[in-house]
Amino acid sequence: MQINAQQTSATQASLPREQLPANHLVCGIGDPGDAAYLLESGSVEVLAKDGQRIAVMRAGEIFGEIALLDQMPRTATVRTLEPTTLLRIERELVQELLKRTDPVIRHLLVLLLERFRNRSGVHGVICATPEQDESGDMEAAMLTLILAQDLTFALENGQLELAYQPLVRLDEHNLIGFEALIRWQHPLLGSILPTKLISLAEKTGLIRPLGLWVLQRAVRDWPTLRSYCQATAGTPVFISVNLSGAELANPQIVETIDDLLTAAGMSPQELKVELTETAIIEDMETVGVVLDKLAKKGVAVALDDFGTGYSSFDYLKTLPVSCVKIDKSFIQELSSSARSREIVQSSLQLAKSLGLLTIAEGIEDENTANLLATMGCDIAQGYLYSMPLSLQAILQWVDESRKLGRLA
Ligand code: C2E
Numbered sequence: 001m002q003i004n005a006q007q008t009s010a011t012q013a014s015l016p017r018e019q020l021p022a023n024h025l026v027c028g029i030g031d032p033g034d035a036a037y038l039l040e041s042g043s044v045e046v047l048a049k050d051g052q053r054i055a056v057m058r059a060g061e062i063f064g065e066i067a068l069l070d071q072m073p074r075t076a077t078v079r080t081l082e083p084t085t086l087l088r089i090e091r092e093l094v095q096e097l098l099k100r101t102d103p104v105i106r107h108l109l110v111l112l113l114e115r116f117r118n119r120s121g122v123h124g125v126i127c128a129t130p131e132q133d134e135s136g137d138m139e140a141a142m143l144t145l146i147l148a149q150d151l152t153f154a155l156e157n158g159q160l161e162l163a164y165q166p167l168v169r170l171d172e173h174n175l176i177g178f179e180a181l182i183r184w185q186h187p188l189l190g191s192i193l194p195t196k197l198i199s200l201a202e203k204t205g206l207i208r209p210l211g212l213w214v215l216q217r218a219v220r221d222w223p224t225l226r227s228y229c230q231a232t233a234g235t236p237v238f239i240s241v242n243l244s245g246a247e248l249a250n251p252q253i254v255e256t257i258d259d260l261l262t263a264a265g266m267s268p269q270e271l272k273v274e275l276t277e278t279a280i281i282e283d284m285e286t287v288g289v290v291l292d293k294l295a296k297k298g299v300a301v302a303l304d305d306f307g308t309g310y311s312s313f314d315y316l317k318t319l320p321v322s323c324v325k326i327d328k329s330f331i332q333e334l335s336s337s338a339r340s341r342e343i344v345q346s347s348l349q350l351a352k353s354l355g356l357l358t359i360a361e362g363i364e365d366e367n368t369a370n371l372l373a374t375m376g377c378d379i380a381q382g383y384l385y386s387m388p389l390s391l392q393a394i395l396q397w398v399d400e401s402r403k404l405g406r407l408a
Pocket residue numbers: 165180181182193194195198214242243244274276304305328361362363364381382383384388
């Protein structure tokens with residue numbers, strides 16, 4: 001493996017260095033593979049069992065990685081050809097990195113190593129046969145691969161649905177809009193958690209077609225949904241769609257949304273984009289540009305799960321956010337925890353002082369709704385009003401809620 005000078009210098013600071021003379025035995029066949037080596041300067045030769053030279057490696061190259069990864073004894077001998085500096089990459093470091101890697105990648109790595117070694121199993125952090133799969137990687141990898149395949153099929157064959165959860169104004173009790181939430185009823189596994197489905201789609205590159213499908217469906221259903229809503233002064237009726245960082249890092253999405261709105265004759269003010277605050281946004285610069293363009297067109301941006309991530313204030317400062325959704329973990333403790341109450345109160349005050357619309361999610365009882373109303377929160381969402389419903393079920397819910405006086 002070859003790495004460039006820039007990458008090398010970034011790694012160097014944290015790795016122990018070994019300065020070795022010429023003709024020095026670095027490691028031998030059968031030695032435990034507890035480290036790999038990055039050649040900083042000089043060169044080494046790699047010798048097979050019979051003493052034959054297999055390779056010469058120079059500065060910037062890595063050797064010893066196979067034994068390091070599969071934790072089996074070394075299969076080659078390495079000797080310096082001249083004074084040489086090596087950086088030691090300890091197994092613990094690589095194991096830590098591997099733990100954070102997706103099971104699919106770990107499992108594929110196992111298969112690769114197994115083929116390389118030409119034997120039926122390897123041990124340690126990674127293993128190859130069901131009997132040796134103590135880590136559960138193989139099962140997790142298979143599930144991910146099968147589900148990714150099924151998700152592609154589901155997308156193409158109408159197995160996905162959107163559920164809509166009503167958003168109610170706390171002052172006038174009018175239905176102001178809906179949040180669209182994805183639903184997947186897997187033919188064998190039953191309903192798949194939306195969070196699992198989204199993370200699967202993100203990992204497998206299906207998030208963009210999925211996001212497009214969500215937008216298309218939400219825009220398609222909006223005329224029906226809008227007919228149930230009532231605007232109040234200052235707040236137009238709207239539909240909220242969740243878009244993850246991965247979806248918003250696609251500059252194309254601005255045009256896509258524009259085209260969808262135009263084709264449907266929908267006003268941009270009637271669409272809100274919810275950005276999950278907990279998701280790690282890799283390409284913040286592009287996401288910022290995309291959100292700016294959307295905001296300029298009139299599409300509102302809501303910061304979802306406010307208070308749970310590390311970047312709440314940073315996002316408020318840098319992104320064109322016009323609405324915050326206070327996370328349900330705070331709302332659900334509103335009556336029982338003074339701390340949560342303080343956090344919600346301060347968040348509402350902060351949002352108000354920035355001129356932002358506020359939504360509280362996860363309201364499950366009257367007491368919480370009343371508290372939030374007195375605290376000045378604008379919009380309520382939660383099981384107290386309704387679970388997310390199918391498009392067909394909403395009319396009945398609206399009728400019943402109006403009869404019961406829960407909805408204006
Ligand atoms: P979220 O955006 O924070 O959505 C609110 C979640 O809280 C929904 O879970 C909703 O069903 C649930 N919820 C609403 N009211 C209550 C309540 O009173 N009590 C409790 N305990 N829960 C309540 P859901 O539908 O399981 O979605 C989970 C997450 O998956 C969403 O969290 C969102 O981050 C993501 N998600 C859902 N649909 C989509 C989508 O179409 N695209 C993207 N990118 N993410 C989505």
